[in-house]
Amino acid sequence: MAGPRHTGQGARADRILDAAKDLLLRWGYRRVTIDEIAKHAGVGKGTVYLHWRTREQLFLAVGAREAVEMIEAVLAAMRADPTQITLHRYMRRFFVEAMRRPVLRAIFTRDDETLGKFLSSPSRRPLESAKLVASREYLGVLIEHGLLRAGLRPEDLDYSLPTIVFGFFAIEPLLPPGTALGLEDKADHLADTLRRTFEPAAPPSTADLATAAAKVIEIFERLAREYRDAARGITGE
Amino acid sequence: MAGPRHTGQGARADRILDAAKDLLLRWGYRRVTIDEIAKHAGVGKGTVYLHWRTREQLFLAVGAREAVEMIEAVLAAMRADPTQITLHRYMRRFFVEAMRRPVLRAIFTRDDETLGKFLSSPSRRPLESAKLVASREYLGVLIEHGLLRAGLRPEDLDYSLPTIVFGFFAIEPLLPPGTALGLEDKADHLADTLRRTFEPAAPPSTADLATAAAKVIEIFERLAREYRDAARGITGE
């Protein structure tokens, strides 16, 4: 349904989000004021508060909107090629897509310079990486179809999986500047680690992949909808 | 040689380090003054500067001394049981021993509250985690004796290995308070990840282990000496 919004309430919300995102990346969370956002979006300050209850909620929406973009990219890949649903391929793409989007990269790499105290704000909970990294349902489907090592339960991944993935994001700001390793190389290393640590030695059967893919895609579509709602803010109804 | 020092220059240096460590953990890097350290160590302020050139060097020595303790613990384990030299067992113990020592834990978990800007000080280079996590020589010995997957070269681990290990340390402050997982459990997960990612499926032969152990132990003994020197500060000779 929704699609890109060119007119009406939604379009205005998008313009505000565009302005907020632009200023966020140029000036950093701390320096961006609601006044400035309103000015850049061509609306009055009060109008911003017709869409989001607080400044924090607004920036939350900025992140959520970029998260939706990322999930859509992941979904597109999964629809085109069911092998993309395996854990290591999913997280590989997750890593690449997140790192390519400046707001998400700032969030995942914990870029204190541009995000400041937004990083530790409590209402960020819903955007929490855990949710994206390891939806229990997704992992359940993988297990059900033999796409994870025998004996693994979703809970078993609660600690290891996010910790490993977190490491690959969080190391970024600490990497020496002249690193030859490109984004795709890093993603390969992450994928390799996850495959060897959590997946079975034998490659999955095509049949297993096909049925699992349908379920996985549905799960991520639901996740995309949740994030879309989070980005929308206060709606008129 | 050296051993515990009960009298003389060394003993005084130790007393100063004890005081510095104690205050560091109680008050945090920022609040600890040289005056206070001297007072607690029962010496004059000038005396502190007979042992270390700057305040930073002194705290560096505090860290180095704890690093020596840790390496000694690792070495003791390796001497008692050669299987402890394998990558996953080494890093498992490394993780546990580092996390149990408050100063090292603060360094590795990047505890900004107690370490403040000490974390990003440039002269911390020698204590850099990379040095400890992945001595090239150590990895070379592992490869030479078939203790790592075929085809791996030391450089191949330059990115992945520190990144994975870093993740397990750096995630600590972000873990929800009521986590049931104990230190040993976390260490198990780390070890499992490293074993599956970097080590061969077949367990190593006892002969390989024995000869490799001798070399590995020598490498870590040298590392221990380096850190001991770093902890010593200015010596009279």
Add this chain to the structure above:
DNA sequence: CTGATGACCAAATTAGCATTCTGGTCATCA
């Protein structure tokens, strides 16, 4: 003579206060 000391100094940090700025509200208006 030797090695330890603490008074001393410049530079950095903090405290206190006046001023400005900004998130959020709401009476007013198109």
Add this chain to the structure above:
DNA sequence: TGATGACCAGAATGCTAATTTGGTCATCAG
């Protein structure tokens, strides 16, 4: 009826004076 910007309280900032602290070195005890 939906949008706006003047308005307000509290937070952030700038500024200056006063204090603290890393590091030195003339002095002194043994």
